[in-house]
Amino acid sequence: xxxxxxxxxxxxxxxxxALEVVSYAxxxxxxxxxxxxAVAVNADNAETLGNYGASKVLLVKDESLKxxxxxxxxxxxxxxxxxxxxxxxxxxxxxxxxxxxxxxxVGLDAGYVSNVVAAPSNxxxxxxKHSAFTNKxxxxxxxxxxxxIVGLSNNSFGLVESGGSASVEDFSPSIPESGVTVExxxxxxxxxxxxxxxxxxxxxxxxxxxxxxxxxxxLAEVLGAATACxxxxxxxGWRPHGEHVGQTGKxxxxxxxxxxxxxxxxxxxxxxxxxxxxxxxxxxxxAPFFKAADYGVVxxxxxxxxxxxxxxxxxxxxxx
Amino acid sequence: MKILVCISHxxxxxxxxxxxxxxxxxxxxxxQYVINPNDEFGLTRAMWFKEKQGAxxxxxxxxxxxxxxxxxxxxxxxxxxxIRVNTPATDGYAVAKQLAxxxxxxxxxxxxxxxESIDYNGTxxxxxxxxxxxxxxxxxxxxxxVDGTSAKAVREIDGGKETVSTSLPLVIGGQKGLxxxxxxxxxxxxxxxxxxxKPLTVVEPIDATTETNAVSFExxxxxxxxxxxxxxxxxxxxxxxxxxxxxx
Ligand SMILES: Cc1cc2nc3c(=O)[nH]c(=O)nc-3n(C[C@H](O)[C@H](O)[C@H](O)COP(=O)(O)OP(=O)(O)OC[C@H]3O[C@@H](n4cnc5c(N)ncnc54)[C@H](O)[C@@H]3O)c2cc1C
Numbered sequence: 001x002x003x004x005x006x007x008x009x010x011x012x013x014x015x016x017x018a019l020e021v022v023s024y025a026x027x028x029x030x031x032x033x034x035x036x037x038a039v040a041v042n043a044d045n046a047e048t049l050g051n052y053g054a055s056k057v058l059l060v061k062d063e064s065l066k067x068x069x070x071x072x073x074x075x076x077x078x079x080x081x082x083x084x085x086x087x088x089x090x091x092x093x094x095x096x097x098x099x100x101x102x103x104x105x106v107g108l109d110a111g112y113v114s115n116v117v118a119a120p121s122n123x124x125x126x127x128x129k130h131s132a133f134t135n136k137x138x139x140x141x142x143x144x145x146x147x148x149i150v151g152l153s154n155n156s157f158g159l160v161e162s163g164g165s166a167s168v169e170d171f172s173p174s175i176p177e178s179g180v181t182v183e184x185x186x187x188x189x190x191x192x193x194x195x196x197x198x199x200x201x202x203x204x205x206x207x208x209x210x211x212x213x214x215x216x217x218x219l220a221e222v223l224g225a226a227t228a229c230x231x232x233x234x235x236x237g238w239r240p241h242g243e244h245v246g247q248t249g250k251x252x253x254x255x256x257x258x259x260x261x262x263x264x265x266x267x268x269x270x271x272x273x274x275x276x277x278x279x280x281x282x283x284x285x286x287a288p289f290f291k292a293a294d295y296g297v298v299x300x301x302x303x304x305x306x307x308x309x310x311x312x313x314x315x316x317x318x319x320x
Numbered sequence: 321m322k323i324l325v326c327i328s329h330x331x332x333x334x335x336x337x338x339x340x341x342x343x344x345x346x347x348x349x350x351x352q353y354v355i356n357p358n359d360e361f362g363l364t365r366a367m368w369f370k371e372k373q374g375a376x377x378x379x380x381x382x383x384x385x386x387x388x389x390x391x392x393x394x395x396x397x398x399x400x401x402x403i404r405v406n407t408p409a410t411d412g413y414a415v416a417k418q419l420a421x422x423x424x425x426x427x428x429x430x431x432x433x434x435x436e437s438i439d440y441n442g443t444x445x446x447x448x449x450x451x452x453x454x455x456x457x458x459x460x461x462x463x464x465x466v467d468g469t470s471a472k473a474v475r476e477i478d479g480g481k482e483t484v485s486t487s488l489p490l491v492i493g494g495q496k497g498l499x500x501x502x503x504x505x506x507x508x509x510x511x512x513x514x515x516x517x518k519p520l521t522v523v524e525p526i527d528a529t530t531e532t533n534a535v536s537f538e539x540x541x542x543x544x545x546x547x548x549x550x551x552x553x554x555x556x557x558x559x560x561x562x563x564x565x566x567x568x
Contacts (some may be wrong), residue, residue, distance in 0.1 A: 102447025
C-alpha cells in the first residue's frame with residue numbers, strides 16, 4: 001500500500017517537478033508509515049529517484065509512448081496504483097498531469113485535489129491545503145474516498161534529497177487504445193517553460209511594442225529564466241498566447257517573478273500570487289503591483305532593465 | 321452537430337475574496353457573478369459552429385436558481401436553450417456526474433467545457449465527465465475544428481503546443497485562444513429580449529456523492545511593504561535578491 005507517484009520525464013530525463021513530487025510523496029509516506037513507489041515512462045536513470053525518497057520504480061519502456069497521451073498514461077498509473085494497492089497517488093501540476101489526473105480519478109474511483117501546496121495537515125481524515133480562487137485564497141479540503149489523488153503545485157514543496165536508493169522493475173501493463181492521436185508537437189526545446197521555471201521575467205504593455213522584447217529576453221537569459229507577459233500583450237499579438245500569465249492565462253509559481261511595465265491588475269496578480277519573491281519595475285509609483293511586490297523600482301524600464309542586465313552579468317562573473 | 325456548453329457561474333474576475341462563518345463559507349456579499357471566462361471562449365466557439373457549420377447549442381449549469389441570470393446571459397449571446405441541474409455544485413466529481421447524465425440523455429456529439437473554473441480551479445470536471453461517458457477528451461484546447469465526426473484540436477502544453485486528431489463524441493476543456501478575444505460577444509438588446517423566450521429547463525439531480533469536501537478557507541498572509549530600490553542603485557537590487565531573498 002505504498003504511496004504512488006507519477007514522475008514525468010522528457011527525452012529520458014526527469015523533470016524537476018518529478019523530483020519534487022517524489023520528495024512530497026516521501027513526506028506523505030512518512031506520515032502514513034509506508035514507502036514510495038514511482039511510476040515512470042521511458043525515463044533513463046530511474047534509480048536516481050531513490051535519492052528523493054522512492055524505494056521502487058516501475059519503469060515502462062515503450063517507444064509508442066514517446067508522445068504523452070493522457071488516456072494511455074492514465075491507464076499505466078491506474079494499473080500501477082492497483083498493483084501496489086496504493087491509497088494515495090501524487091501527480092504534479094504540469095499541463096500533462098492535469099490532463100491525466102481526472103481520467104485517473106474516475107478509473108480509481110478516487111477523489112482528486114489539484115494545486116496542493118503543502119503536505120497533508122492530517123492523514124485521517126486526509127486533509128490537504130490547496131490554492132483556490134486563482135491564488136487569491138487557500139482551501140483546506142478533505143478527500144473522503146478510499147483512494148486519493150493529490151496534484152502538487154510546482155515549487156511549493158521543494159526538493160528533499162535523502163540519499164536513498166531505488167530498485168527498478170520493468171512494468172508493462174496493458175494499455176488501451178486512445179481516441180486522441182498526437183499529430184505534431186511545436187515546442188521551443190531550448191527555452192525554459194513557465195511551468196518549470198524557477199525565475200520568470202514578464203513584460204506588460206508598458207514595454208510599448210514587441211520590438212522592445214529583446215531586453216526582456218536578454219534579462220531572462222542572464223537569469224536562466226522563462227519569459228512571460230500580461231494579457232493585453234498577448235491579445236495585441238506582441239507575444240504568443242502561451243506566455244500570458246494570470247487568471248485566464250498560465251499560473252506562475254516561481255521563486256522569483258520580475259514584472260516589467262505591468263500594472264498589477266487583480267487578474268494578473270491572481271496568476272502570479274504564489275510566486276515567492278516578486279520584483280516590480282514600473283514608471284508609475286501608484287501602480288497596484290507595488291502593493292503586491294517584495295522589491296520595487298520606480299523607473300523607466302528602458303533605463304532600468306539594461307542596467308539590471310549589466311549588473312547581473314557582473315554579479316554572475318564575480319560569483320562564477 | 322449537437323453541442324453542449326458547460327457554464328460555470330463564478331465570481332467576477334475583479335472580486336475580492338472573503339469568507340464567513342469562521343472561514344468555512346465563501347462570502348457572496350457584493351460579489352457579481354459571471355460566465356467563467358474559460359467557458360465564455362468555449363461558448364463563442366460553439367456559436368461559430370452554429371453559424372458557420374450548422375449546430376444546435378445548449379448550455380448547462382449545475383447549481384441553484386441563483387445561477388439562472390448567468391444561463392440567461394449565455395442564451396442572450398446566442399445559445400438555443402439552457403438546462404439547470406437543480407443542486408448546488410458541491411465538488412468537481414459530483415458536478416461531472418450530473419453533467420454525464422445530461423450528456424447521455426441529450427445525446428450530444430460535442431461537449432465544450434472550460435479547462436478550469438476560476439473559483440475552485442479544480443481542472444477536473446471536463447476530464448471526469450469524458451471518462452464517465454466514454455468520450456474522447458482534449459484539454460487546454462486553443463483551437464478546434466470539426467469535420468463530420470472527426471476533429472482536430474490544438475492543445476497548449478508546457479512550453480509550446482501540440483496538434484491532435486480525434487473524433488466525436490468529444491469533450492474539450494477550452495481556454496483563451498479558442499477564439500480571438502475580439503470575437504467574444506456582449507449580449508445586445510435583441511439577444512436579451514430573445515433570451516427571455518428561450519427555454520430554460522430545470523432538471524432534478526440524480527444521486528451523486530461527493531469525494532472531496534472543502535472544510536475551511538484561508539487568505540494568504542498579508543504582505544509586508546515593498547522595499548523600494550532607487551533606479552540609480554540597481555546594485556542594491558542585485559544585492560537584495562542575492563543576500564536577502566536568496567533567489568539568485
Ligand atoms: C475576464 C478577464 C480576465 C483577465 N485575465 C488576465 C490575466 O490572466 N492576465 C493578465 O495579465 N491580465 C488579465 N486581465 C486584464 C487585466 O485586467 C489588465 O488589463 C492587464 O493585466 C493589464 O496589463 P498591463 O499591466 O500589461 O497593461 P497596462 O494596464 O496598460 O499597464 C502597463 C503598465 O506599464 C507601466 N509603464 C508604462 N511605461 C513604462 C515604462 N517605460 N517602464 C516601466 N513601466 C511602464 C504603466 O505605468 C502601467 O502600470 C483580465 C481581464 C478580464 C476582464
